[in-house]
Amino acid sequence: MNIENNIIKTIEKYDSISFYERIGDRLVIHSNAGKIDYKMFRKLFYECRKLGYIVRLNPISDSSSQFAYFVYKDYSSANLNVFIPLSLSFISFIVTLVSIYFTSYYYIYVNNFYDTILFIFGISLILLFHELGHFVAEKLNHVKNSFPIFLPAPLYGTYGIIPRLREIFIDRIQTFDFSFIGIMFMLIPTLFFSVFGLMLSKVVSIYSLTKTNYPFPLPLIFYLIFKLILPNNYVILLHPFFIISLVGFMLTFINLSPLSQLDGGFLSISFFGTKKIYYNFFNIIALFIFIFVQLYFLAFLGLYLLLFFRFEPFNIVSNLDRKRKIIYTVLITLWILLIPISSYSNYSLFE
Numbered sequence: 001m002n003i004e005n006n007i008i009k010t011i012e013k014y015d016s017i018s019f020y021e022r023i024g025d026r027l028v029i030h031s032n033a034g035k036i037d038y039k040m041f042r043k044l045f046y047e048c049r050k051l052g053y054i055v056r057l058n059p060i061s062d063s064s065s066q067f068a069y070f071v072y073k074d075y076s077s078a079n080l081n082v083f084i085p086l087s088l089s090f091i092s093f094i095v096t097l098v099s100i101y102f103t104s105y106y107y108i109y110v111n112n113f114y115d116t117i118l119f120i121f122g123i124s125l126i127l128l129f130h131e132l133g134h135f136v137a138e139k140l141n142h143v144k145n146s147f148p149i150f151l152p153a154p155l156y157g158t159y160g161i162i163p164r165l166r167e168i169f170i171d172r173i174q175t176f177d178f179s180f181i182g183i184m185f186m187l188i189p190t191l192f193f194s195v196f197g198l199m200l201s202k203v204v205s206i207y208s209l210t211k212t213n214y215p216f217p218l219p220l221i222f223y224l225i226f227k228l229i230l231p232n233n234y235v236i237l238l239h240p241f242f243i244i245s246l247v248g249f250m251l252t253f254i255n256l257s258p259l260s261q262l263d264g265g266f267l268s269i270s271f272f273g274t275k276k277i278y279y280n281f282f283n284i285i286a287l288f289i290f291i292f293v294q295l296y297f298l299a300f301l302g303l304y305l306l307l308f309f310r311f312e313p314f315n316i317v318s319n320l321d322r323k324r325k326i327i328y329t330v331l332i333t334l335w336i337l338l339i340p341i342s343s344y345s346n347y348s349l350f351e
Contacts, residue, residue, distance in 0.1 A: 003051060003052075003053075004027060006051055007027065007029075007048055007051060007053060007055075007071055008020060008029060010044060010047050010048055010051070011029055011044060011048075011055075011069055013044070014036060014040045014041070014043065014044045015031050015032070015033055015036050015040075015044075015069075016031070016032035016033045017029055017030065017031065017032060018030045018031070018032040025072060025073070026070050026071060026072045027070075027071040027072070028068050028069070028070055028071075029068060029069040029071065030060070030066065030067075030068045030069075031057075031066070031067045031068060031069065036057065036315075036317070036318060037318060038171045038172070038173050038315060038318035041057060041170070041171060041314075041315045041318060042170055042171065045170055045314060045315070048071065049074055052073065052074050053071050053072065053073060053074055054071070054072055054073070054074045054314070055069050055070070055071050055314065056069070056070040056071075056314050056315070056316075057069055057070075057314065057315045057316065057317045057318070058070060058312075058316055058317070059274050059316075059317070062274075062276060067317050082146075082147075085146050085147045085164065086147050088147070088149060089147035089148055089149060089150070090147075092149050092150040092151070092152070093150045095150070095152050096150040096151065096152040096157070096158045097120065097124070098152070099152035099153060099154075099157050099158060100119070100120050100123050100124075100152075100157035100158055101116065101120060101157075103153075103154070103155060103156065103157040104116040104119040104120060104157065107155065108243065109240075115240050118240055118244075119157075119240065119243070119244060122189070122193055122240075122241070122244030122247075122248075123157055123158060123244060123247055123248075125189045126186060126189050126190055126244075126247070126248045126251060127150070127158070127160070127161060127251075129185045129186055129188055129189050130160070130161060130182055130183075130185055130186040130251075130255075131148060131161065131182075132185055133181045133182040133183070133184060133185025133186065134148075134163055134178065134181070134182045134185075136181055136185070137177060137178040137179075137181040137182060138178070140177070140181070141169075141174045141177055141178055143165070143167060143169065143174065143178055144165070144166040144167045145163060145164070145165055145166060146164040146165060146166045147164060148161045148162060148163050148164060149161065149162045149164060153297070155216075156216070156247055156250055157247065158247075158251070159251070159254055159297075159298060160251040160254050160255055161255075162261050162262070163182070163261070163263075168311070168312075168313060168314060169266075169313040169314070170313060170314050170315060171313050171314065171315040171318055172269075172270040172271075172273060172313055172315070172316065172318060172319070172320050173270070173318075173320065173321070173324070174313065175266050175267075175269065175270040175313050176266070176267060176270040176271075176320060176324050176328070178263075178266065179263035179264070179266040179267045179270075180263075180267065180324075180327065180331075182255075182263050183252065183255060183256060183263050183331070186248070186251065186252055186255065187248075187252060189248065190245050190248030190249060190251075190252060191245070193241045193242065193244045193245035193248060194241075194242060194245035194248070194249070196239075196241050197238065197239045197240070197241030197242025197243070197244070197245055198239075198242055200239035200241060200242075201236050201237055201238050201239045201242055202236070202237045203230070203234055203235070203236055203237075204234065204235060204237055205233060205234055206233050206234060206235050216243065216246040216247070216250070216340075217246075217250075217293070217340035217341055217342035218246070218340065218341050218342075219246070219249045219250075219253070219337065219338045219339070219340060219341070220336070220337050220338065220339045220340075220341055221337040221338070223341040249338050250338075250340055252334075252338055253335060253338035253339065253340065254295075254298060256331060256332075256334065256335040256338070257286040257289075257290070257298075257302070257335065258279070258282040258283055258285075258286050258332075259283055259286050259287075259302040259305055259306065260283070260302075260305040260306060260309045260310070260311055261305050261309055261311070264286075264331075264335065265283075265305075265311065266311070267328055267331060268282050268283075268328075269311060269312060269313075269316075270313070270320055270324075270328075271320060271324075271325065271328045273316055273317070273319065273320070274316055274317065280306070283302070283306050284306075286302060287299050287302050287303055287306070289339060290302060293339065293340050293341075293342070294342070
């Protein structure tokens with residue numbers, strides 16, 4: 001009872017309480033104010049955690065404008081077995097490297113060992129930067145992340161990485177920043193390979209080619225640019241750097257998709273907050289796009305995550321600020337511009 005009183009007094013320091021009740025093993029404290037600043041909630045959260053309890057701030061129901069604090073025992077301090085997640089991460093990484101090698105050596109650069117090594121290095125660098133971004137975000141936001149799962153894939157070598165969190169994000173701000181930083185870090189090597197790859201590519205007459213190869217779909221933005229600038233009967237001989245960037249853009253498109261457990265899903269839940277119907281609608285749109293671009297495995301995986309994995313930060317109520325809402329709008333526009341288009345033949349591998 002003393003712990004219960006201490007928790008109530010702690011919450012009263014930051015918010016006005018109308019009443020409280022106990023439902024099962026949870027203490028439900030109803031807010032009188034209806035919302036709280038995210039910085040105040042963080043202070044409240046850490047104070048309650050010192051008492052050995054976790055606090056969630058949620059609507060009383062999906063259609064309610066009234067909010068309550070749901071308080072329950074914190075078991076996260078228990079010792080976690082890191083062997084299993086570390087083993088899964090290591091095995092998935094090795095399988096993904098093998099997948100990238102076979103994709104490059106037997107499909108893209110047939111029997112070309114030098115370009116295969118370059119391709120493996122480039123894709124690995126993009127994945128490394130993505131995880132480096134999440135590592136930086138962890139340190140900035142004091143988030144405990146677990147070992148990621150690497151996804152091998154046919155034709156592309158990899159579908160990217162699914163991050164695995166040891167702890168849930170505290171609020172929508174923290175959720176947004178963790179995902180945004182990871183995406184920005186992924187774009188650094190991708191844009192590098194794209195810019196220098198285009199600079200080293202050549203525009204030639206189609207009649208001068210002895211063979212052509214079209215291994216990857218183009219992002220929508222490059223599809224439109226190539227359609228606009230290339231004259232009839234001319235193609236672009238793409239440098240291997242740009243081929244690496246195409247995979248990087250594909251991974252960015254996948255990662256920006258508003259599906260649970262992906263960075264895009266974290267961004268969407270932080271943007272929509274308690275308006276779950278809009279979040280679910282964006283999930284369904286992403287599934288249809290995956291089917292349209294023939295990424296059937298990801299469509300199935302996305303449906304599975306939508307049905308069985310629900311993610312929300314501890315504080316889903318406090319609003320996202322205007323700056324981050326504008327950034328989200330830009331990122332969704334980028335996601336649309338990166339939709340892969342495969343019905344285009346005016347480019348080829350560098351001979």
